[in-house]
Amino acid sequence: MDLSERKLKILQAIISDYVRTAEPVGSRTLSKHPELGFSPATIRNEMADLEEMGYLTHPHTSAGRVPSDKAYRLYVNALMEKKELSKEEKIVIAERLRGTTNEFEKTIEHAASILSEITNLTSFALTPKKTEDVLKYINLLPVDEDTVVLMIVSESGKVSNKAIQMNVPYTEENLQLLSKTMTYNYKGKTISQALTNNIIANFETDIVAMSGLAEDVMPNFMRTLEDMLNVNLYMEGLTNIFDIPEYSDLEKARNFIQMLSQKEELTRKLIERDDGIIVTIGEENTDDIMQDCSLITASYHVDGRLVGKIGVIGPTRMKYGEVTSIIEFLTDNLNNTFKLESGGNEDDD
Amino acid sequence: MDLSERKLKILQAIISDYVRTAEPVGSRTLSKHPELGFSPATIRNEMADLEEMGYLTHPHTSAGRVPSDKAYRLYVNALMEKKELSKEEKIVIAERLRGTTNEFEKTIEHAASILSEITNLTSFALTPKKTEDVLKYINLLPVDEDTVVLMIVSESGKVSNKAIQMNVPYTEENLQLLSKTMTYNYKGKTISQALTNNIIANFETDIVAMSGLAEDVMPNFMRTLEDMLNVNLYMEGLTNIFDIPEYSDLEKARNFIQMLSQKEELTRKLIERDDGIIVTIGEENTDDIMQDCSLITASYHVDGRLVGKIGVIGPTRMKYGEVTSIIEFLTDNLNNTFKLESGGNEDDD
DNA sequence: GTTAGCACTCATCTTGCCGGAGTGCTAATC
């Protein structure tokens, strides 16, 4: 059941009108489109067909047509033209992104805020999950009698640490030995590899004198590794939702904001999305609560290895072409930023 | 112009009714109050007086009376009874607070979430500003040829660090020397003292060999100290606002949420509030945007020295007595938690 | 000083009406 050229044109016109105005589109309005030289009646017939095929719906008998999720899907897959950003726009975005401090987290946060400003949608950005980050250096430092600081440095320049309360007395020598052993065992391993490889077992047999020390240190080491995997979620333009007619209903606005307030859950959902630019439209979202939203996410890369996410969430009625172009440009930009300038010059915390 | 006993009683009844129902209170309703054995007409006269004195307002002629901010202020200062929490409530709260992991930040976050749940308002919590935190130990650690990790440990157990890209080559010996000098100079100083006391000047004259090193390190040291002063703002129950009749207007809800989205600004405002339980009602807030909100904040202490904030924000029509009692109990609880268990057992980040 | 009574005000809810936008169907037209 292929769509005729004409049906496609009509569908496209309906989508573009509806996206612009948020009003159901009628046959008369459409017949005035320059590319559509047909009378309203003809268009009505075509629209009736399109409705039967599931591409359009009808809020009520005497209203115009509204695109269905299926129509948006078709649009995104086939009809949509990616809007190439103008030179000026590109410059503005690039400038604003570069204008930030060169702190990693701040740059990400800023990218989200730019995105929400340009698209007038709610945007978010997720810092990379450091599963693939490689351990470089582990050290244990004496602070006072019963406190030792564990420090872990990774290739990406991230430094993590934890103050450990020691239950057994330690000597500086033992501490150094343990540091070296740990570095020897874990250096070059990714965090996720390290997490599945607890070397405490070896200690217990190998070096009896250190087993007590290791028992104090290793659980903390593991927990710190886990902490290193934590990602930050930045969100911007939450109140943009109030400008969107679809959410002029208080109950809907509430649900939307409530959904976005559940940061842990949201983070989980965003992380598990595939890489690249992914568009999910309305019902395609597995989540009940997101059934009338569309979500566009993209991944950016740090050092070509760590993967973060950035994207927008908004009503199914959104400018898919424009938004994807912007996100694409933005992630390209981030990829470059984090390729060239990356190194140890980033911040912990 | 003192208020008669009777006027006070009437005012109190109006406030308690209005807080409960969110509806303007009429004379007939009031005359049915058990403590108010007067006819509606008498009460009307008194209400007219109270209105003249600025304690009541009138949405329109044929509506009941609504308390003004001035009335709430009087209520909070003199009329309100602090509601002593019941044993069960106390136990529930204490249990839930204790049930969290013993990570500092998580506990604070959890406290905010408990607070918003119990009060049905929007709550927030601010981690302590560490201005008064005392430096304990500073170390510089070689990582690779041009990377050094700066580590700062404070009395409160906070460990901060920063990977530094070195522009000049270093020797391990120099590094140690600099570490020691810095520790010697800064140990026992508070962060705010340290920030106003850049010792780089001394280096340039004293130890020429190290001046290059210090020039690389010191700016990073200062920046890290500044970072250590950053506080985290947790917010919970943002969508509770939608349950409050005052905010059933979309525009108002939007403004409220927009205000709370500006985290930096909000943080600043909260920090600069006085310690102890502070209630600001409606117009008392210096901020335009908060003129129809009331804000209740309290401070909690860590180690008796560092001060954090916790509180709620909601409509001026709120249960001041109940809320302040809850906040008081919660901060007492936090104070105890952070007095006994504090030490080095907290997390960075 | 207190209260009953009464006229008056004003918001809100209900109802009915009308206009406009848009549809579906049929018959005429190209």
Place this chain on the structure above:
DNA sequence: GATTAGCACTCCGGCAAGATGAGTGCTAAC
């Protein structure tokens, strides 16, 4: 056979009129 004009029909949204009811202010009586 595809296209179009015409027309009856549907439904939403806005508006006005009227009814309702809560509450007030004032006056006069208790």
